[in-house]
Amino acid sequence: MxxxxxxxxxxxxxxxxxxxxxxxxxxxxxxxxxxxxxxxxxxxxxxxxxxxxxxxxxxxxxxxxxxxxxxxxxxxxxxxxxxxxxxxxxxxxxxxxxxxxxxxxxxxxxxxxxxxxxxxxxxxxLRFAPPIEALGNLLVERMRSFGPYIALHLRYEKDMLAFSGCTHGLSQTESEELAMIRENTSYWKVKDIDPLEQRSHGYCPLTPKEVGMFLSALGYPSSTPVYIAAGEIYGGESHMVDLLSRFPIIMNKEKLASAEELRPFRQYASQMAALDYIVSVESDVFIPSYSGNMARAVGGHRRFLGHRKTIIPDRKALVRLFDKVDGGLLNEGERLSQRILDIHRKRQGSPRKRKGPVPGTKGSDRFRSEEAFYENPLPDCLCQPKSPAGDASLVSI
Structure with a gap:
């Protein structure tokens, strides 16, 4: 929007x-x-x-x-x-x-x-409507009462899994339900998808279990508060067990707000998403499990506000490492942690110019492969004036 x-x-x-x-x-x-x-x-x-x-x-x-x-x-x-x-x-x-x-x-x-x-x-x-702003800011205040927090955009929701055809970690019944949704959604053009191929190329959102492994490998302690910016997680608590076992202070808008406070927004997905947007923009760290529209918008907003820390998972590289862990070829610990830290050292929202098209792409694919303007508004909307000491600082226009 x-x-x-x-x-x-x-x-x-x-x-x-x-x-x-x-x-x-x-x-x-x-x-x-x-x-x-x-x-x-x-x-x-x-x-x-x-x-x-x-x-x-x-x-x-x-x-x-x-x-x-x-x-x-x-x-x-x-x-x-x-x-x-x-x-x-x-x-x-x-x-x-x-x-x-x-x-x-x-x-x-x-x-x-x-x-x-x-x-x-x-x-x-595009400031949110006053009722959304008021409750969103209240959620931020309540989340900060637990200490510095991570906002996790956990795109492990029914629509995303159905659209992407990603079934890793799901039961046969769940996989069949998602396939039926994809088949019956007329404006989703691709119907037959190989879930293994999708995952190997990094096209799938990380599962809650994989996110837990990722956060642990980055060095975040189990006492770190985590805000789940998402709608209903597919499969509910059954798919959240591993993440909760690692990070027990997991909150969302339903936990932070009363039923009465959420009542005006509950039936409207976009308004509920706007609440998540506010809490995500104001978080100490933002981590999306998938690079969709919401993740790009929040990431760009955080850049505009001063390049707040935003860690973008390299899903293709992570899947290979996690598969080795599952296969017993690699143990969780210092070695895995160091590899993940090295991969993500330059994926944390530091200032850089917007990426152009992927080399070799042509036509509409060329434009599609460019980094989106709103995902990284540098340099068009951020200037770098020189201070007396010669240092550059970023100022939003």
Missing amino acids: RAGISDMVAVARMLNATLIIPELDKKSFWHDKSNFSDVFDEEYFIHSLVNDVKVEKKLPKELVKAPKFVRYFKSWSGIDYYQDEIYPLWEHRQVIRVAKSDSRLANNYLPPDIQKLRCRAFFQS
């Missing part, structure tokens, strides 16, 4: 168009009926962009029945595409409805003012 909305703010600026408050997707896996104002602070969003883009809550009455263009804007497009192909549409219509908003803008090579606007929209203008 944040990425798609922020891209449309920038597109509206490039087209000199008025942006109508977006409608949120209500047909996804979780069928969330939330409106924009249920998730984000609508008034603040409009006011904060007043000097950049005109934003209205609804179409003016005189345009409600006006003919509309419904367009799928081309993925990862630059300013030339919008000026040469989209802008001329105004000659024939007064309203353009964007059918899909995510990944509509290129990550790189856009004008500096557009890149900075994307950052302002994503990291500053």
